[in-house]
Amino acid sequence: MKKTFSLSSLVLVPILAVLAACGGGGSKDSSTTPITPTPPTVTLTEIIVTPANPSITVGGSQQMIATGKYSDSKVAVLSTGVTWTAAKGNNALLKVFTNGLVTGAAVGSDTITATASGVSGSTTVTVRLPWVDVAAGGNQSFGRKADGTLFGWGSNLLGQLGDTTASDRLAPTPVAGGVTTWRQIAVGVQHTVALRADGSLWAWGRNSNGQLGDGTKINRATPVRIGTATDWTYVAAGEAHTLAIGGKTGLLWAWGRNSSGQLGDGTTVDRLVPTKIILPAPAAGGTAISAGWTTVAAGANHSLGLLSGSLYTWGNNLRGQLGNASTVDSPTPIPIGTANWVAVTGGALHSAGIRSDGALFTWGDNSNGQIGNNGAQPVLAPFQQASTTLNWLGVAAGANHMLALRADGTLWAWGANGDGQLGDGLGQDLGAPTQIGLSTNWVGIAAGLNHSFGRQTDNSLWGWGRNAEGQQGNGNTTYVAQPTQMP
Template identity: 25%
Template sequence: MSAKYFAQFLKSKILDHKKLGLATGLLLTNYYMENCKLDSKKESFIQQMYSWGYGNFGQLGLGNEQTKFVPTEVFSVDGGNVAQLETRKSVSALITKDGKVYTWGKNKYRVLGIISNDTNITLPTQVQELDNVNIVQISCGVTHMMALDSDGKVYSWGNTEHGKLGHSYEVEERKGSKTHYYTNSHLQIGAHPKQVEGLPENTKIVQISCGFQHSVLLSDKGEVFTLGLNKKGALGVETAKLENYQPVQVESLKNQKIVKIGTGLDFTLALNDKGQLFSWGNNNYGQLGNGTDVMSITPQKVQHGALKIQNISCGDYYSAALTQDGRIFTWGYGSDGQLCLKSKEDVYIPSYVNWSKKADQISCGSGHVAVISNGDLYMFGRGREGQLGLGDTISSETTYRTDPKQVVFFQKNQKVIQAKAGGEHTLALVQTAQ
């Protein structure tokens, strides 16, 4: 089955799987799992997506609401058509290389962008209203999502509380001769993806990140914009306003060229082009990495000395960074072992993870972490819901790992190219040589 046909299959079949009944949905899942290899002679590899962990909201994409303790194949497709996996809490998403968006999991507040009476969507389902735009990145929040197109425009949907979607609705605000309206109602559900409003003219966004009640946008000029709830300084701006219903530039970073952003539940990290890291927001567990547990309403430098940071990832209340030479540093909330520091105590500055491997990618979930090294996948942190993929089925201390454990499920001819840690589940994109 070609990648193009796979996308068409999802669009034409999976959208109506609930109407056909769960059993039929499972048959459809089995169909593309069994038949996606029909054209294997045309490609040198097969791309597969696996999921595991807590599945009670359908976030594993397996057509059911079961929990899996080892990686379980969601689909297999000839060649490679998936560009990005993304997940958070109880939702999952992917985008294809031709810019299509698929979501699944808990659809409260219609966070999946899918109009359905079903509480949970258990199979990857296309967000039809984004079909006419070329999406290049997606970010999952707890109750909202954002998508970035190839022109630098941002679309958002889900719960509109605190203005984190950047949509015009109810609150009147005058700007010269124009009047804009912004929502402040948590009852208003923005189920339909709409373009984020209020950015300066000609601003091109290159990265997006969704927290719990706030959103962060990065422009091609290295500018950072935030919107949503400013509780505990999550927006990084000095203002008397508790909420921003449109993007506001983080003024104190104007002299920095920011190249990457990341969000926890109510804090933010920003990395500049010199490998220096800044943080702001809630800091009750030391997740800002500034040596204290005091929140910061404006960006402050993270205490990582002369280390050159290359990549960052945020969990709910903790943070992780990769250096240019593949070393891992973690800080913040540590009670689930997610800091990989042997101890489960909270840590207030970046601390070195003593590991012999070179890390290529890192993804922080609510309480567990996925690390890719040379195509192999390693996990640590909380595992009692099966999110580590190690086969542990007993809720005990043995399911909490304070050192990286390899997911040995995958074969020698399989290379993990992406892994995303969610709330209590994990997604992995695997390339299998033929």
């Protein structure tokens, strides 16, 4: 049987095949899978080291923190993968631990750096000595450390060092009790008063006139608390009397010897406990004043205070140390002029103060040139030192000598110098303010009877003058003619 073929069918088959290969006419899903973009890599861009530019003491520590900033703007503390280094090498000035803790090894400044993932951050750490305050009185000295501990050295005949004994100390010795909250200290001839951070008042040493304020006349070789108040703000100590400011309104209290009216209560009767001092109402009318005191100072047997910036003085006035142009004692505070003052100090029979404009004034006894006017006669009213100089920053009076600081960090001294207490190395009295050395980093001064102390910016203590009782704290009893760092 003969087969026949259709031309149309032969042509159609390859066309369908082509169409199928091109997807034409099919029902299969032709969509594609989307491509997910790769996120950018987050990198560490900056390291910040905190705290910034801290200061620590030799032996003291500071935990440093490294905080990282990232390219995605996030910030996080770096707890791992950080390397800590000191620019001058480990243990040179700083001992650096792997966790960022640094401990002061020696005085100076070093750069501490934190490094992670090739990124670094730095800050400067300054190491200072631990002394933050120094006080001198009689033939003894005290220093307070940054950790709140208190040390005394020198004469201790009546327990004035507070170490439980009556033995002189040639080097700093801790005050009994192990307290770490001492805030301010004042030193009399043979007694000591101090404040703690909680506002409580403590005293020790000689108590023959009730100058400790504990209601007795019994000497104390360890600190005893005076009353129960916790709002004391400032204390000062004279030869055998004590002054203090307390309360939110600045109340003035006084106790101890009062033979010349140095307590200011209108009598000459010794007081064995803190007694509030009230200024009587003016004769011309007005009201009595009891508040507003901001600072006080005690000379041997006279007192000075600032009441709302105004200067008041009272007590013994044998050589014009009250500054009221007379030599008559005053048993109550009397105003001296109308100027505003910022600092006052009292010596044996002379006084000094700094006015609010930085001018320095002295008055009273001048037998050793302590007034600074190149004379020897007493001055009964405030005399301005170097009238063109208005940058006096601090002043301290010894028995018959003066110390002062200027704002440029220089140290000045004048007056009695028989024990080298002026620090010029010559031992001769000076009748005018004289710069001692060339240093410009003095920040604190203190004057005892015949010895002196200063503190520099690195918190080092420097002493000079009498040392027969060990008041220089250098381990011996040889007098020191020029400022010498205490070991």
